[in-house]
Amino acid sequence: MNLITVNEEKCTKCELCIKTCAAAVLKMGSHGPEEIENTHCFACGHCTAICPNAAIDNKKSPLKDEIDLKDFPKLNEKQAEYFLRSRRSIRNYKTEPVSKEKLTKLIDIARLAPTAANSQGISFVVVQNRQLLEQALDISIQLVEASPLKHLIEEGDKRYKEDGYDLVFRGAPNLIIATSDKNLPNGRDNAVSSLTYLELYAPSLGLGSCWAGLFEYCIGIENSPLLKLFNIPEDKKVVGAVMVGYPKYSYKRLVDRNPLDATFIE
Numbered sequence: 022m023n024l025i026t027v028n029e030e031k032c033t034k035c036e037l038c039i040k041t042c043a044a045a046v047l048k049m050g051s052h053g054p055e056e057i058e059n060t061h062c063f064a065c066g067h068c069t070a071i072c073p074n075a076a077i078d079n080k081k082s083p084l085k086d087e088i089d090l091k092d093f094p095k096l097n098e099k100q101a102e103y104f105l106r107s108r109r110s111i112r113n114y115k116t117e118p119v120s121k122e123k124l125t126k127l128i129d130i131a132r133l134a135p136t137a138a139n140s141q142g143i144s145f146v147v148v149q150n151r152q153l154l155e156q157a158l159d160i161s162i163q164l165v166e167a168s169p170l171k172h173l174i175e176e177g178d179k180r181y182k183e184d185g186y187d188l189v190f191r192g193a194p195n196l197i198i199a200t201s202d203k204n205l206p207n208g209r210d211n212a213v214s215s216l217t218y219l220e221l222y223a224p225s226l227g228l229g230s231c232w233a234g235l236f237e238y239c240i241g242i243e244n245s246p247l248l249k250l251f252n253i254p255e256d257k258k259v260v261g262a263v264m265v266g267y268p269k270y271s272y273k274r275l276v277d278r279n280p281l282d283a284t285f286i287e
């Protein structure tokens with residue numbers, strides 16, 4: 022209770038805040054929207070964000086923390102398509118380090134991604150130490166060699182055997198590990214959403230990224246020594262990982278995928 026405050030002079034009782042509330046927390050009262058008892062607001066911020074007159078405030082999603090969208094230039098259809106399609110997985114990085122400030126900007130966008138019932142709950146471990154990644158590479162290779170994925174090393178990528186090529190982190194100077202509480206039911210889903218935001222934002226900061234699926238596999242093995250190497254707390258689980266750095270090369274074309282496979286039911 023006392024979750025929302027309403028400026029009665031500004032409120033026109035248009036009910037947009039009530040219609041947009043995913044958790045059915047609000048009802049219309051004689052002085053404007055009111056909170057319904059025994060409901061649970063999950064702080065999505067929709068009620069405050071949708072109000073045309075900024076008449077409603079919500080303790081869980083304060084109006085003062087929201088940004089006015091009126092001057093935001095919308096991407097047109099083509100720009101949006103090119104923006105999404107020009108993201109590439111980067112597997113060749115410059116050795117140049119990425120500043121803590123830039124890495125912070127990157128994960129600060131990742132934290133804004135949609136999550137199950139706005140549960141969020143993703144914490145980031147940002148590894149900026151390439152030597153630590155070299156250690157993690159050696160451990161990962163040992164783990165892969167003893168696993169059903171050993172063919173990846175034996176047959177797949179001879180570059181590792183021949184010249185020590187980093188087939189786990191692709192020579193990236195940074196690794197961002199997403200963790201969540203062990204008991205967060207949608208931890209992996211939330212991490213996929215978060216890290217996808219991160220990957221899409223990275224090129225705007227001049228950065229490249231690549232999902233670290235092989236590393237995820239290795240750190241997911243029971244009692245993996247990688248958990249200790251990266252100081253993952255006992256009560257946390259690793260729910261995703263992405264490598265990050267300045268790309269060495271740039272791509273000149275957008276790639277295509279499999280043909281669209283969709284069924285429309287009318």
Ligand SMILES: Cc1cc2nc3c(=O)[nH]c(=O)nc-3n(C[C@H](O)[C@H](O)[C@H](O)COP(=O)(O)O)c2cc1C
Nearest residue numbers: 108109110111112188189191231232233234235236
């Ligand atoms: C869950 C997941 C795991 C991945 N793991 C790896 C990985 O371990 N190493 C790697 O080089 N790329 C990895 N990738 C990148 C994919 O290979 C890549 O997204 C795909 O080939 C399409 O290329 P693009 O991302 O450049 O469009 C992974 C991607 C996803 C979504």
